[in-house]
């Protein structure tokens with residue numbers, strides 16, 4: 267839960283595993299949420315990481331998609347809308363993602379737990395301009411591509 271649209275209220279960005287999409291819900295500030303915006307993905311979007319991955323000062327999201335074994339990055343536009351961006355290949359049956367600055371360079375990175383192979387895929391964020399560097403952790407690897415599997419809204 268973070269303020270994605272910069273209006274001072276906490277918003278939600280959630281993965282909908284059985285409807286194959288993600289939803290942005292703008293917080294009103296009184297515990298309720300405004301109309302949601304959905305973004306389609308391949309089957310089984312599982313979890314969401316949050317960080318400013320392209321360094322523009324606006325929060326972005328990174329969504330694990332289990333069926334295609336990728337992370338789909340959505341860049342925030344600052345008004346509550348998102349632009350579909352990078353697609354990062356990860357390991358077998360990826361489920362959970364965490365975002366943090368793992369190498370201490372000030373830029374948010376991504377780590378994904380791959381339940382099918384008992385591995386972790388670590389992707390280091392080398393920006394600006396945005397560029398993902400793949401690291402191998404516990405036998406897993408990752409590849410970086412554009413528009414490989416997920417679809418725009």
Ligand SMILES: [Ca+2]
Pocket residue numbers: 268269270271272273274275276277292293
């Ligand atoms: Ca907000």
Ligand SMILES: [Ca+2]
Pocket residue numbers: 317318319320321322323324325326341342
């Ligand atoms: Ca951003």
Ligand SMILES: [Ca+2]
Pocket residue numbers: 366367368369370371372373374375390391
């Ligand atoms: Ca980093």
